[in-house]
Amino acid sequence: MTTISLRISDELLAEVTRRSIEMHIPRTEYIRKSLVNMNHQAALEMNRKRMMEASLRVRQKSMAINSEFDAIEYNQS
Numbered sequence: 001m002t003t004i005s006l007r008i009s010d011e012l013l014a015e016v017t018r019r020s021i022e023m024h025i026p027r028t029e030y031i032r033k034s035l036v037n038m039n040h041q042a043a044l045e046m047n048r049k050r051m052m053e054a055s056l057r058v059r060q061k062s063m064a065i066n067s068e069f070d071a072i073e074y075n076q077s
Contacts (some may be wrong), residue, residue: 008016020030 002047016030016034017027023030025033
């Protein structure tokens with residue numbers, strides 16, 4: 001396992017310490033779990049953005065196809 005060093009405000013450190021005590025886990029485990037959770041949330045957000053982009057592309061293609069069908073129906077009338 002690799003060790004990292006980071007600078008955080010005293011207020012943030014106090015909150016991390018308090019919450020880790022409340023959860024009865026070591027502060028390093030609390031920080032580790034927070035990083036894992038942030039990575040998970042970031043992955044979910046990236047997936048959401050990719051799905052939205054794909055949805056917009058499909059929507060645009062669907063609108064083009066609908067326009068073609070409308071033109072065919074209009075010309076047959």
